[in-house]
Amino acid sequence: MSKKNEDVRFGKFGTVSFTRTTRVNDFIDYLENGKVMYTRCNTCGADFFPPRADCAGCLSSDMQWREVTGTAKLVSYSRLEFAPVGFDADLPYSIALLDYGDFQVFGRLDRDLDLAEVRIGMPMTTVVNELPDGRLNFVFKIAG
Numbered sequence: 403m404s405k406k407n408e409d410v411r412f413g414k415f416g417t418v419s420f421t422r423t424t425r426v427n428d429f430i431d432y433l434e435n436g437k438v439m440y441t442r443c444n445t446c447g448a449d450f451f452p453p454r455a456d457c458a459g460c461l462s463s464d465m466q467w468r469e470v471t472g473t474a475k476l477v478s479y480s481r482l483e484f485a486p487v488g489f490d491a492d493l494p495y496s497i498a499l500l501d502y503g504d505f506q507v508f509g510r511l512d513r514d515l516d517l518a519e520v521r522i523g524m525p526m527t528t529v530v531n532e533l534p535d536g537r538l539n540f541v542f543k544i545a546g
């Protein structure tokens with residue numbers, strides 16, 4: 403185990419329940435540089451979001467970081483009026499799932515989005531978002 407496995411950078415990550423002890427804490431460093439990343443297995447080509455340090459398909463640890471770029475299709479979304487303890491101060495917010503083809507990203511719609519403009523299947527992008535307390539997450543915006 404390297405020191406990196408025990409760091410607490412995920413404590414800075416805002417809204418999705420990632421484990422704090424993980425070998426993919428570089429995710430936070432990338433967020434700080436404005437990039438949302440996933441991992442791809444160099445052995446079998448499988449893509450993973452949230453990023454994984456080991457391939458769930460072939461168990462290889464030979465993974466590469468790749469940036470979540472371009473547009474994705476909105477698969478579904480849901481506006482939450484109630485949330486788990488710890489997330490209630492954020493209400494109301496909308497969770498959503500985007501389909502990038504080779505992988506899907508689960509997250510939140512941008513708080514400023516007008517839900518009246520949101521349609522299933524519409525093109526959206528994933529962007530880094532800074533919360534009022536300085537923590538980081540990512541949100542989905544309408545593409546274009």
Ligand SMILES: [Zn+2]
Pocket residue numbers: 443444445446447448457458459460461462
């Ligand atoms: Zn693999």
